Amino acid sequence: xxxxxxxxxxxxxxxxxxxxxxxxxxxxxxxxxxxxxxxxxxxxxxxxxxxxxxxxxxxxxxxxxxxxxxxxxxxxxxxxxxxxxxxxxxxxxxxxxxxxxxxxxxxxxxxxxxxxxxxxxxxxxxxx
Amino acid sequence: xxxxxxxxxxxxxxxxxxxxxxxxxxxxxxxxxxxxxxxxxxxxxxxxxxxxxxxxxxxxxxxxxxxxxxxxxxxxxxxxxxxxxxxxxxxxxxxxxxxxxxxxxxxxxxxxxxxxxxxxxxxxxxxx
DNA sequence: AACTATAATAATAATGATTACTGGTTGTAT
DNA sequence: ATACAACCAGTAATCATTATTATTATAGTT
Numbered sequence: 001x002x003x004x005x006x007x008x009x010x011x012x013x014x015x016x017x018x019x020x021x022x023x024x025x026x027x028x029x030x031x032x033x034x035x036x037x038x039x040x041x042x043x044x045x046x047x048x049x050x051x052x053x054x055x056x057x058x059x060x061x062x063x064x065x066x067x068x069x070x071x072x073x074x075x076x077x078x079x080x081x082x083x084x085x086x087x088x089x090x091x092x093x094x095x096x097x098x099x100x101x102x103x104x105x106x107x108x109x110x111x112x113x114x115x116x117x118x119x120x121x122x123x124x125x126x127x128x
Numbered sequence: 129x130x131x132x133x134x135x136x137x138x139x140x141x142x143x144x145x146x147x148x149x150x151x152x153x154x155x156x157x158x159x160x161x162x163x164x165x166x167x168x169x170x171x172x173x174x175x176x177x178x179x180x181x182x183x184x185x186x187x188x189x190x191x192x193x194x195x196x197x198x199x200x201x202x203x204x205x206x207x208x209x210x211x212x213x214x215x216x217x218x219x220x221x222x223x224x225x226x227x228x229x230x231x232x233x234x235x236x237x238x239x240x241x242x243x244x245x246x247x248x249x250x251x252x253x254x255x256x
Numbered sequence: 257a258a259c260t261a262t263a264a265t266a267a268t269a270a271t272g273a274t275t276a277c278t279g280g281t282t283g284t285a286t
Numbered sequence: 287a288t289a290c291a292a293c294c295a296g297t298a299a300t301c302a303t304t305a306t307t308a309t310t311a312t313a314g315t316t
Contacts, residue, residue, distance in 0.1 A: 002283095004293060023274085038295045043274065059189030061240060064273060077234060086234075092227050097243070099220050105248045106205060106214075112189060113241040115225070120233045132264060132311090151302085166266045171303065173264095192302060 001052050006037065010045045014055045015069035020076070020085040022064045058085070060114050077115040081122035088115065129180055134165065138173045142183045143197035148204070148213040150192045186213070188242050205243040209250035216243065 013026050021029070027042045046067055050057040056068040060078050066085060068076075075088045097108040118126075141154050149157070155170045174195055178185040184196040188206050194213060196204075203216045225236040246254070 002292065006294075036295070038297090040275085040296070041294060044293090047275090061187030061189070061193075065189075077228070077232070077236075079234070080237070086232075088228060088232065090224075090228060090231060092224070096218075096220070100205070100216060100218060100243055103218060104205070104214075104216065106207070106243075106245050107251060108205075108243045108245040109208070110244040111241070112244070113239070115228055115234075115236045116238040116240075117234050117236040123235060130263070130312095134265075164266065166268090168267075168304085169265060175304095 001048065004045075006034075006041055007045045007049070009034070009037075010042060011049055011054060014046075014049070014067045018069065018087075020058055020066040020068050022066050024064065026067070058114075059112060060085070060116075075113045075115070077117065077119070079119035079122055080116055081118050081125075084119060086119065129176065132173075134162075134169055135173045135177070137162070137165075138170060139177055139182060142174075142177070142195045146197065146215075148186055148194040148196055150194050152192065154195070186242075187240060188213070188244075203241040203243070205245065205247070207247035207250055208244055209246050209253075212247060214247065 009030055010026060013030060014021065017029075023039070023043050023046055026046070027037065027039045030037050030042070046055070046057070049055045050067070053071070056071060058066040058068050058076055060066065060076065063078065063083075068087075070087060072089075073094060075090060075093065077086045077088050078084070079086075093113070097111055100106070100108050100111075137158055138154060141158060142149065145157075151167070151170050151174055154174070155165065155167045158165050158170070174183070174185070177183045178195070181199070184199060186194040186196050186204055188194070188204065191206065191211075196215075198215060200217075201222060203218060203221060205214045205216050206212070207214075221241070225239055228234070228236050228239075
């Protein structure tokens with residue numbers, strides 16, 4: 001895959017921000033320094049980077065897609081109070097694809113898992 | 129929750145069809161016998177039924193939402209070839225919410241897990 | 257039975273995320 | 287130098303879903 005200036009820019013933005021940015025947030029960030037960047041370009045490059053496994057697309061039902069520079073196997077949690085997305089590294093879930101394949105006979109190519117709930121910070125706030 | 133004719137109709141449709149219908153498919157089915165049913169009514173009633181845990185909403189990134197009358201804990205698999213959605217009962221995953229809560233300190237209220245891949249039938253077809 | 261309040265409905269408009277299209281520009285290879 | 291592909295910005299289109307609005311049914315009350 002070619003590596004245009006825009007593509008590199010977008011890739012770096014995702015890698016440098018561990019906070020699971022949305023396409024729109026990335027666009028807004030980069031637009032400051034590159035006013036003639038277009039949202040379509042951001043979407044297209046994010047898709048292509050994800051297709052080539054250089055970043056990960058994180059789809060959370062009910063929210064816009066987010067993009068994640070962390071490539072290791074992990075899952076996500078979204079706080080319904082503050083909207084924050086956190087990475088979850090759950091050893092119990094490693095290799096779950098193989099378990100499903102053996103149990104059912106299908107080929108698993110992808111697994112998306114999202115937990116929704118309330119994060120520690122927001123739990124605290126609720127008490128006080 | 130009240131139980132209007134339309135709501136009952138929609139609820140039954142989901143319960144009687146274990147194939148994870150979309151809102152639109154439900155609408156098309158019911159419209160045959162009830163020509164002045166509206167799609168908005170279908171959407172609203174499905175949401176309310178799901179809010180009251182009488183049916184389950186199944187969100188699969190990239191596909192329209194589907195609705196499931198099976199309430200027991202289970203997950204879903206979608207075949208990328210034929211689009212079929214299958215229920216997965218994976219004992220290894222029962223109680224996974226509690227594992228996440230203990231590992232991270234968050235409160236988990238909901239967990240959505242979807243596997244994507246190729247089903248057995250489509251695997252066969254590919255070989256031949 | 258008439259009156260009122262409440263909730264559900266049909267139809268349609270609006271929204272919001274994402275994708276597709278267009279025409280122009282740049283880069284690369286023959 | 288020219289042909290061809292990849293890329294870009296800008297914008298239009300799409301699609302699922304939600305919100306709105308005006309209307310109709312239902313239930314309770316006098």
